[in-house]
Amino acid sequence: MKNTVLTSLTESAVGPDLEKAPTGIHGLDQITGGGLPRGRVTLVAGSAGAGKTLLGLEFLVAGARQYGEPGVLVSFEESEDKVTLNVRSLGFDLDQLRRDGLLVMLSFRLDPSDFVATGEFDLQPLFAILDDAIERVGAKRVVLDTIEVLFGAFGDDSIVRSELSRLARWLDDRGVTAIVTGERGDRNLTRNGIEEYVTDCVIVLDHRVTEEISTRRLRVVKYRGSAHGTNEYPFLISARGFVVLPITSIALNYAASEERISTGIARLDHMLSGGLFRGSTLLVSGTAGTGKTSLGAHILNAACARGERGLLVLFEESPAQFLRNMRSLGLDLQQWIDAGLLRIWAARPSELGLETHLAVLARLIEDETPSVAVLDGIAAIGQGILAAEATSMVARKIDLLKSREITTLVTALGQGEGTSTETLSSLADTWLLLRNVETDGERNRLLFVLKSRGTAHSNQVREFVLTSHGVELVDVYVGAAGVLAGSARLAQQATERDAEVRQASDLDRRLRELRRNVVEREAHLVVVQDELDAERAEIDRIDLREGHQAADTEADRSAMATRRWADAAPSNGGQR
Amino acid sequence: MSELHTADDETSADSGDQWNLCLYVTDRSPKCLRAIDNLRRACEEHLAGHYHIEVVDLLENPRLAAEDQILAVPTVVRKFPSPIRKLVGDLSDNDRLLVGLQLRPPGSTAT
Structure with missing residues (x-):
């Protein structure tokens, strides 16, 4: 044993090349x-x-x-x-x-009671x-x-x-x-x-x-x-x-794909220079009812339509409720479930415990090998739990998905840039903000691209419209009155259209008027010319007649003188 | 017990009221030798002719340690009479040895 003691003393300083057993x-x-x-x-x-x-x-x-x-x-x-x-x-x-x-x-x-110590x-x-x-x-x-x-x-x-x-x-x-x-x-x-x-x-x-x-x-x-x-x-x-x-x-050693995949909303793809990078993380934050879930449904629908596998984790809704709601947007996700391409799992993290929730997610990822995952409503993760722990658990979920190169959409309840979603935003490659704007007695949804790593992206606001055939992005009206959306946008568009129409018809009328004027004047010009010609002709005629008259008068006079045998005398009378 | 055991037959009386003791040791360490001496002396004193001591060397067959659940040596196990009693140590504490093994031959009082 002496040897052992010596060895452990001399080896107490272990070098950096310490061997390890995984x-x-x-x-x-x-x-x-x-x-x-x-x-x-x-x-x-x-x-x-x-x-x-x-x-x-x-x-x-x-x-x-x-x-x-x-x-x-x-x-x-x-x-x-x-x-x-x-x-x-x-x-x-x-x-x-x-x-x-x-x-x-x-x-x-x-068992301690088994033994009696006797030395x-x-x-x-x-x-x-x-x-x-x-x-x-x-x-x-x-x-x-x-x-x-x-x-x-x-x-x-x-x-x-x-x-x-x-x-x-x-x-x-x-x-x-x-x-x-x-x-x-x-x-x-x-x-x-x-x-x-x-x-x-x-x-x-x-x-x-x-x-x-x-x-x-x-x-x-x-x-x-x-x-x-x-x-x-x-x-x-x-x-x-x-x-x-x-x-x-x-978090920091995953591969980065250059491939872009569609979000299922053409105009959003365009705003992001062609879509999301495969394996990137998209954070969608916004207040309740801004259409975050619908956006997630679109991405899944697009993925399944490409024949890829999708995973949806619902934190707040039941799958049936989700499917019904999306059907109203014209998205039939049931077909992908039937085709075995889409897996929906709904569970409140507070029911299972944070780590179990993460574990189930990890297992689903392994079983389903999805290429696109949507974590919907992660705000629920913080219910009844310390926010820091919940956030770190979500961060680990995102990490987990990212490490498998799964394109992920995370929806979070948040008012804007200055909320708890901020802690998650550093994990997200793309951050979309959906905001309700209340004007003229109605609420309209606006979509902003807050950030998108490695992507030239639109800095413009789009109106986010939920229609019976899915989500549509519409240009908002930006003018002197600010950003207009919803009915205000429609009203503004109508006003502009009216004005255009009115202006067009005004011009038309004026043109017609002018044309008519020209025609009138030309006609008038013809008449005047005729009159002028007539008058000129009259003048010529009169000139001619006067000449004849004078000659006639001279002839008459000489004829008279001849008859009277008179000397030539100045005549002051006579006709003209 | 298997044939690997070293058995020291102290007496060869018939069973019946025959005590069956098993002493686990490792090699011939001083502690173990002391334990053997102490156990024999106590048995001679209280159980003369009515006991059987089996000495098991765990270094010879270490797997017996797991089978018999012995981690410390020396250990004495009283296999008969029941209940099973286990004593750990070199048995130098005679009082605890006697109490532990309940070594009270019929009709006599403790030392």
Whole structure:
């Protein structure tokens, strides 16, 4: 044992290249940067029912099945059969693992009243049987669940204490990656302070009930020689086992598709430069009755029409109610359900508990493999629950969907930009706001694109009209009187149309008038010309006659003179 | 018990009121040797001719530890007479040994 002590002292400073043994629990491996410290002992502390045993079992099953590391389970609480039965529903076939030589299970039932202490003793049989079991399957992983039961079992705890300390060193020495579980204590991490011997890695599991909603949390309290996430991470025990969903690690490494998919509303696609990016998240916020759900129905309808699978999670409505309402918009979603393309699941999160709700969603995603998902009415998630927890749960749901590259539409009740939806907005790639505008005794819906990442998008407001053949986006009237929608828009449009018509007919009339005038004047011109011609002709005629007269008069006079034989005398009379 | 057990037959009297004790040890550690001595002495004193001690070395067959649910050594299990009694330790505390095993031969009082 001297060697062991020396080794653990000299190795106390572990380098950054610390080897890790993955637990197979995706989220936990992310938090710990790869798993538990290889060849060392990890303490998992938690109250009864916190999930300690399950964590240990998943570690063993993953080791045996995925990483080629057989394991040994020593249970101090439950019989082998009971443990096997408990995890069978999670798909862990421990019997098969044992038959395959990948797992040894041992169980000890220790009843404190069984033993009478009569002097010195040690726990050498535990060492011997562990050694035997490790040799038998070539085990690399060991789980001791819950080792604290040994305290009080033999009457002398000081011996148990020193023996467990020796066991921890022995396990280190043996080179196996081990998990020991301990009951949560009041003052210490564990009831009997076994964290004193297990100094490399400590994980605490917690099961809290806040306002009748249970939430499980996991925290890595200590991880010697390794960076690790220090937050409390909510986790859940789903039908597929232990699921830890750390927000920070999932959110930022998903693929980004360039493909655009239709929202099912042509004009909205146009506003978003051709639709939503596949795998992006669309947040639709707005007050009650602004048509958020209808928008979701359109996206699902469009997806199913393309032959893709859709998933709808209703937080506030029943599926029947939803289907009926959408039928009134001319959307027949029942056909997609019948075709097996659409799955609707309705449940209030407050009924199931946040983590269960998340778990069911996770299972649905796995079962249905949808390409488009709609979470309708997530405001309901906050009912009776602390807002922060609800928000973080929604965030994890979005993360979950995003990590699977599922195009997601989330509808949230919210007045506008300055509400609780703000915390979610950072998770959304596109944020549409639907707002009711009350004017002239009516409410009209307006749609704004508040943001759309990676997309040139329209900055204009559109009126959102629910018709019997679906949602339509209509340009609003923007003029001196501000933004007009609904009847005001219609009235304005009518006025403008009237004016146009009136103006057109005015012009027409004027033209006709002018044409008529021209015709009249031209006619008049002809008459005047005629008169002029006539007068000119008259003048000519008169001139001619005068000339003849003068000549006649001269002739008469000379004829008279000739007759009178008179001299030529000036004549002042005469006719003209 | 299986043939792997090391059995030290102290007496060969017929069963009936024969005590059947099983002592689990690991190798020949000082604690275990002390326990064997202490147990034999007590039995000789109180059960002369009416007892049978089986000494089981768990290092020879560790899997027996799981079968018999023994984690600490030395452990004495009184298999007969019933009820089963289990004593842990080197049995150096004689009073607790006698009380624990209920070692009271007929017609005599405790030491």
